[in-house]
Amino acid sequence: MELSNNSSKGKVIASGIIPFAFVVLMMVYLFGPGADLLDLGVPLPEITIEKVDFVDSEIQATVRNTGPISVEVVMADVNDRIQPAAVEPDRFLERYETALVRIPFEWNTAEPYTIGITIEDGTRFEKEIEAAAPALELSLDLAIFFAIIGTYVGIIPVMIGLLWLPFIKKISKQKYHFFLALTAGLLLFLAFDSIEEAIDVSDESLAGSFNGTLLVATVVVLSFLGLYYSGDKLVKKADSSKLAKPVAIALMISIGIGLHNFGEGLAIGAAVGLGSIAFSTFLIVGFALHNTTEGIAIAAPMSRGKLMLGKLAAMGMIAGTPAIFGAWIGGFVYSPFTSVIFLAIGSGAIFQVIIVIMKWIRDEGDKNLSSISVVSGFAVGMLVMYLTSILV
Amino acid sequence: MILLISLVVGLSMILIFPTISEAQSEQKTFVTHSGSVIQTTGEVIDPLYVESTLEFDPMSYLRDFDYGRTSTLPDGTTLREYTIVAEDDKVMEISPGVFYNVWTFNGSVPGPTIRATEGDTVRINFINNGSKQHTIHFHGIHPAEMDGVFEPVGADGGKFTYEFIAGPVGVHPYHCHIMPLEEHIAHGLYGVFIVDPKDGRPAADEMVMILNGFDTDFDTENNFYAANTIPFYYQHHPIQIKSNELIRIYVVNMLEFDPINNFHLHGNLYQYYPTGTDVIPSFYTDMITLSQTERGIMEFKYNYPGKYLFHAHKVEFSEKGWVGIFLVKDNPEKNSPESEYGT
Numbered sequence: 001m002e003l004s005n006n007s008s009k010g011k012v013i014a015s016g017i018i019p020f021a022f023v024v025l026m027m028v029y030l031f032g033p034g035a036d037l038l039d040l041g042v043p044l045p046e047i048t049i050e051k052v053d054f055v056d057s058e059i060q061a062t063v064r065n066t067g068p069i070s071v072e073v074v075m076a077d078v079n080d081r082i083q084p085a086a087v088e089p090d091r092f093l094e095r096y097e098t099a100l101v102r103i104p105f106e107w108n109t110a111e112p113y114t115i116g117i118t119i120e121d122g123t124r125f126e127k128e129i130e131a132a133a134p135a136l137e138l139s140l141d142l143a144i145f146f147a148i149i150g151t152y153v154g155i156i157p158v159m160i161g162l163l164w165l166p167f168i169k170k171i172s173k174q175k176y177h178f179f180l181a182l183t184a185g186l187l188l189f190l191a192f193d194s195i196e197e198a199i200d201v202s203d204e205s206l207a208g209s210f211n212g213t214l215l216v217a218t219v220v221v222l223s224f225l226g227l228y229y230s231g232d233k234l235v236k237k238a239d240s241s242k243l244a245k246p247v248a249i250a251l252m253i254s255i256g257i258g259l260h261n262f263g264e265g266l267a268i269g270a271a272v273g274l275g276s277i278a279f280s281t282f283l284i285v286g287f288a289l290h291n292t293t294e295g296i297a298i299a300a301p302m303s304r305g306k307l308m309l310g311k312l313a314a315m316g317m318i319a320g321t322p323a324i325f326g327a328w329i330g331g332f333v334y335s336p337f338t339s340v341i342f343l344a345i346g347s348g349a350i351f352q353v354i355i356v357i358m359k360w361i362r363d364e365g366d367k368n369l370s371s372i373s374v375v376s377g378f379a380v381g382m383l384v385m386y387l388t389s390i391l392v
Numbered sequence: 393m394i395l396l397i398s399l400v401v402g403l404s405m406i407l408i409f410p411t412i413s414e415a416q417s418e419q420k421t422f423v424t425h426s427g428s429v430i431q432t433t434g435e436v437i438d439p440l441y442v443e444s445t446l447e448f449d450p451m452s453y454l455r456d457f458d459y460g461r462t463s464t465l466p467d468g469t470t471l472r473e474y475t476i477v478a479e480d481d482k483v484m485e486i487s488p489g490v491f492y493n494v495w496t497f498n499g500s501v502p503g504p505t506i507r508a509t510e511g512d513t514v515r516i517n518f519i520n521n522g523s524k525q526h527t528i529h530f531h532g533i534h535p536a537e538m539d540g541v542f543e544p545v546g547a548d549g550g551k552f553t554y555e556f557i558a559g560p561v562g563v564h565p566y567h568c569h570i571m572p573l574e575e576h577i578a579h580g581l582y583g584v585f586i587v588d589p590k591d592g593r594p595a596a597d598e599m600v601m602i603l604n605g606f607d608t609d610f611d612t613e614n615n616f617y618a619a620n621t622i623p624f625y626y627q628h629h630p631i632q633i634k635s636n637e638l639i640r641i642y643v644v645n646m647l648e649f650d651p652i653n654n655f656h657l658h659g660n661l662y663q664y665y666p667t668g669t670d671v672i673p674s675f676y677t678d679m680i681t682l683s684q685t686e687r688g689i690m691e692f693k694y695n696y697p698g699k700y701l702f703h704a705h706k707v708e709f710s711e712k713g714w715v716g717i718f719l720v721k722d723n724p725e726k727n728s729p730e731s732e733y734g735t
Contacts (some may be wrong), residue, residue, distance in 0.1 A: 085435050122606070
């Protein structure tokens with residue numbers, strides 16, 4: 001009996017391995033003796049200029065080999081005029097390798113520039129910069145400046161939003177469901193917003209070989225799944241004491257919003273860094289108004305528990321402070337790839353939070369998600385976000 | 393919350409750290425043409441001052457005239473025979489590190505400068521060793537069947553003999569005339585054909601400059617411009633001439649894609665003979681504008697020694713390679729400051 005059991009186990013393992021072995025065999029064949037079969041077409045070299053920095057009397061372009069074959073950087077130009085340059089660490093780029101091309105050039109602030117890089121077969125790749133602005137250098141003043149912006153955009157509005165708590169506390173169950181659904185609507189809008197931003201950044205600065213849109217989709221789903229799993233554990237733990245459940249939900253919401261605000265901070269920092277913020281005060285006011293709604297999202301679930309000021313403030317910080325970190329990273333060490341990743345993680349987190357809220361409304365209420373308060377709350381949430389987003 | 397913050401801080405450190413930790417290893421100092429100095433641990437790519445390993449030598453092309461194998465025909469006229477071989481598989485380094493498939497007459501872009509005297513019989517034994525059809529179409533006066541247009545010469549060893557009487561006097565281009573014509577010209581199938589007057593021209597330091605360019609990424613815009621193929625060549629290898637000596641330049645514009653080209657000389661003016669067909673100059677100027685295959689002869693002398701720039705005053709072209717320097721050396725033999733021109 002045991003023997004047959006063992007042999008059947010062996011069969012299972014074998015049947016699992018056999019297809020895999022064939023895959024390996026096929027790959028060995030295709031890379032080895034069968035290589036000629038697929039040796040068709042001409043692989044075209046490709047490089048992507050991912051970033052352009054304007055420093056003192058110098059333009060610096062970060063170049064990545066995003067094609068299928070290795071390339072050699074042989075020439076740099078500014079506005080299609082050949083310029084001598086230095087390439088660090090060297091001019092040979094393997095697949096996905098990056099190099100820094102330093103072009104001594106007396107550039108003028110706020111003027112547009114096109115930076116071109118030519119490779120050994122004479123193909124020229126270029127990137128347009130709308131307006132040259134000095135690259136931000138890591139300094140205490142600037143770090144404080146970004147911290148202040150992050151505070152205005154992230155912490156203060158969220159805290160103001162939390163002040164709705166007493167109001168939400170006093171209203172009827174129907175109206176409460178309206179506000180919870182409103183929160184979900186607000187968040188859904190933010191999730192779409194992050195995805196749009198992530199796809200924009202990848203279209204603009206990531207090479208086609210990264211499959212930008214699919215990268216965003218993958219990271220959104222992974223982030224959602226990760227938080228869905230760990231969030232569920234958190235709520236189950238909280239179940240032991242009834243009081244803590246709203247806190248757990250509010251905590252998840254504030255983490256989701258925090259990740260989103262991190263992305264927002266990245267965008268602001270990068271915009272300041274790239275000099276593309278012309279009406280920065282106006283923009284910051286817009287973001288602040290927009291983010292006040294995020295406070296409501298945290299306040300809504302918390303309103304059913306005991307008033308816990310300390311916890312509430314902590315959640316406001318969790319939701320708000322990442323804007324500061326985002327602004328630092330966006331301003332000082334901006335990289336389009338990390339931006340795309342963080343924005344996608346943020347939207348995945350928000351989708352998870354929406355699911356949690358909807359579940360809660362369903363459990364709390366009458367197992368009904370199509371009541372007038374829920375539907376109208378959701379719709380109003382989206383609308384409010386859309387209208388305040390016009391300000392940004 | 394602490395966890396989240398530490399996560400964010402950790403991530404930001406990961407992002408910030410590599411940019412800080414890049415050790416500054418071996419420093420190279422790099423001085424640009426505008427005089428700015430930068431330190432680099434990497435490599436310097438400078439097409440303006442760095443020489444490439446050239447197969448084609450613009451300096452020897454400059455003063456190289458091919459008079460052919462001469463013999464006298466029974467009627468007393470001079471026969472000049474040339475052999476020109478077309479190829480289209482050569483890859484040449486046209487600027488430091490840039491490798492481009494050039495199509496060539498006798499292995500180079502431009503092809504040889506063919507020179508004859510008005511009335512000579514010119515016989516070109518043309519062999520096409522390329523993979524495409526090619527011809528040679530001469531500008532000038534000749535019978536229709538010698539025009540190199542309706543008589544495509546087959547690939548891989550096709551032959552044709554062009555024969556005509558050299559004329560009119562002047563400087564003319566020759567080029568392949570197979571369709572798509574722009575492609576055949578832009579890849580380099582062209583050269584200069586000079587017809588001297590029977591009485592000759594005054595003795596001078598003579599040179600040929602073909603103004604050309606390369607569209608290395610095939611977007612119908614030139615990536616490189618030059619006088620005699622190699623961008624910036626005469627900037628880092630100035631052309632040495634003597635003061636008070638007559639300089640004669642046969643200049644031919646073979647640029648494709650850009651409608652015009654021009655030639656500006658510093659510190660001097662030149663007598664200009666459009667197409668070289670007349671012995672009396674038409675202009676005394678420091679700037680001529682040339683359309684496609686437009687050409688002429690420039691004559692000038694420098695009174696003062698020193699370095700003088702010459703370049704396209706369409707500055708885009710000069711910033712992409714069409715720029716050079718005349719290095720005028722003091723010439724004690726002819727130290728008369730008076731000039732034939734402009735006085």
